[in-house]
Amino acid sequence: MADTASKLWAIVRREYIERVRTRWFMISTIFAPLLFAAIAFLPLLLINKDAKSVAPRVLIIDATQQGLGKYVARSLAVLRSTSEDATTADVRIVSPDSLAHAREDATSEVARRLANGFVVLDSATLRGDTVGYAGRQADSKSDRLTIANSVRSGLIALRLERGGLSAPAIDSVVSAPIPTIQAVSINDTGRDVTTPAKAIIATIVAFFLYMSIIIYGQNMLSGVIEEKMSRVSEIVISSVKPETLLAGKVIGVTAVGLTQQIVWVGGTVLLISARTMLFGAPAIAKAQAAGAAGGFGSNDMLAALVATPWSWVVLVLVLFLLGLLFYGALYAAVGATVGSEQDARQAAFPVVLLLVLTAVLISPTVQNPTSTLAVTMSMLPFSSPIILPIRMAITNVPTIQVVASLAILVLSCLGAIWLAGRIYRVGLLMYGKRPTLAEVRRWIFTS
Amino acid sequence: MTQNAIEASHVNKQYSGHVAVRDLSLSVPTGAVYGLLGPNGAGKTTTIRMVLNIIEPDSGTINVLGAPATSAGISDRIGYLPEERGLYRKMKVRDVLKFLAALKGVHAHDADRRIDWWLDKLSLRTDERDWGSAKIEELSRGMQQKAQFIGALVHDPDLMILDEPFSGLDPVNAQALKDSVMDLRSRGKTVVFSTHIIENAESMCDSVCIIAHGEKVLDGTLADVKTQYGGPPVEKTVMVQPSLYDIFLQRVGATGVEPGMRGHG
Secondary structure (H helix, E strand, O other): OOOHHHHHHHHHHHHHHHHHOOHHHHHHHHHHHHHHHHHHHHHHHHHHHHHHOOOOEEEEEEOOOOOHHHHHHHHHHHHOHHHHHHOEEEEEEOOHHHHHHHHHHHHHHHHOOOOOEEEEEOHHHHOOOOOEEEEOOOOOHHHHHHHHHHHHHHHHHHHHHHOOOOHHHHHHHHOOOOOOOOOOEEEOOEEEOOOHHHHHHHHHHHHHHHHHHHHHHHHHHHHHHHHHHOOHHHHHOOOOOHHHHHHHHHHHHHHHHHHHHHHHHHHHHHHHHOHHHHHOHHHHHHHHHHHHHHOOOHHHHHHHHHHOOHHHHHHHHHHHHHHHHHHHHHHHHHHHHOOOHHHHHHHOHHHHHHHHHHHHOHHHHHHOOOOHHHHHHOOOOOOHHHHHHHHHHHOOOOHHHHHHHHHHHHHHHHHHHHHHHHHHHHHOOOOOOOOOHHHHHHHHHOO | OOOEEEEEEEEEEEEOOEEEEEEEEEEEEOOOEEEEEOOOOOOHHHHHHHHOOOOOOOEEEEEEOOEEOOOOOHHHHEEEEOOOOOOOOOOEHHHHHHHHHHHOOOOHHHHHHHHHHHHHHOOOEOOOOEHHHOEHHHOOHHHHHHHHHHHHHOOOOOEEEEEOOOOOOOHHHHHHHHHHHHHHHHOOOEEEEEEOOHHHHHHHOOEEEEEEOOEEEEEEEHHHHHHHHHOOOOOOOOOOOOOHHHHHHHHOOOOOOOOOOOOOO
């Protein structure tokens, strides 16, 4: 006599193997880590690309006859220290008479992509009035700001020179480093430790959780309907209790979802740790330097991904597992009440609504993870598997809230499975018209 | 074994709005082929589901193979072929059969051996093609039914319950199924099948029970039923040509046709 456990195992195994074998599972499982890696590696790829192309040059046409050009070039190099070797400034000292000619030459060089742009320093520049700039990205605000700043530094240096300061002293003034800003934002509750990278990662993870739950839920729904319509379920429940079939299906589908999540996490970790091998250490160092100097970039994503604590990853997986159990049971219950895929779409609407409501709250939670709404939604079982990970990623959630949320979710899972079991038992053998709500209530609460 | 394979006593089952089975009592002798006959909607399927413990009767008792139908382990000794058929379309035949065997507690290596034996016997594995490794959806309707039949008896059950087993089968496949049923009987197994095609019942059954509107009309051995309800035998002399059914079986090369067997699928 085989006991219930070995039969349950047979059902779980079938659900698992048949789903994992599908092409859809293979593709989606490989796709996600690649996407994550692509986001994280984008700056590395771009830097590699830059390194291959011709170094962007800026021409400095100095018609001041006072040597402003060399100071501007020096200052420009400091301001662009992040890509120092990539930007070389070529200073051309010209007389005011030949300025027009020098301009024409420079324009033609930019047109032929021999240089990126040119700066014109003249008597108006010396007075601090205007400086000419022409180039391929002449309307770039950051480029304009960099040039204005370097001209200003150049003018300061020139005035210090006139004041009799020694050349090394002037150089130390001009090449004073630009510090990295460590910004801390403050919100209603005080110090906000959210970084944009963390928020983006939390949003992407929440989105993946949402998609996974909805996909595996629908998958469960169509699986139950297929079994019911083909009457396979009737054969199965002549061997095992309907509750055992339900449990086997829910566990099997959950295991498939969990496998995929683990591969996603593992694949992402693997790709990130292989980044040195893929891109080489210099490119990574450059990207980090660029990230440090240039404020937020997708390089921060890489840093944030690397810094993601394992405890958070494990909690996300646990929440995902419970979420799938919860929604899997609900979807299975819906599947048992309907007789066709068309009916299923209507009948599943309340369940989908719960998921969509949760998805709508992802963005408000990211923006304000400590709001009453976010706290409430991280407690309710239908939204906590998606909302709680976001809150935990970007703010410090009190342990009591995490424990309460998990406890509520576990109890709700048991409730959902019990409820689904009651519906399943009767619904599987009901063919034909869809039952009314009153009938479903009777299935649940009588004998 | 002298006890009855199935012993139902005063069984009632009511669904919201209508009575499906009313005060039904019946006894299925062990080792017999038993026909559960009745028009569509008579309560045959409900009765079968109660015997299988898929649904519970509102009142009355049902014993199966010497124990209450609700006992643990009884279901492992029963094989069931439901009226409307289907299997997991995307799965391979052998995988489905192994799954069904596992649900009856058959170990994997044991299942493999039995599945091969049945695939050979029902011509689903020939020198040209092993349909066992094909997906269910690649099989013809008849082959799917054969595969499902294998699924119902791969665990070598003591009691086999077939709900309208011949519906939708062509004569060749129907004959193969009939042969298998007779084979089971010769090995001492009990077979219960429901049908509304009375000819099938007459040619195969040792005992029958006729139900209509959820109530038993009559039951007993075929001979008793005929004697009790059929009146005295009438002698007729008829000259007959071979029936189209006989010609069909001869021409398409079905095997194992029992002399004198009549009927259609």
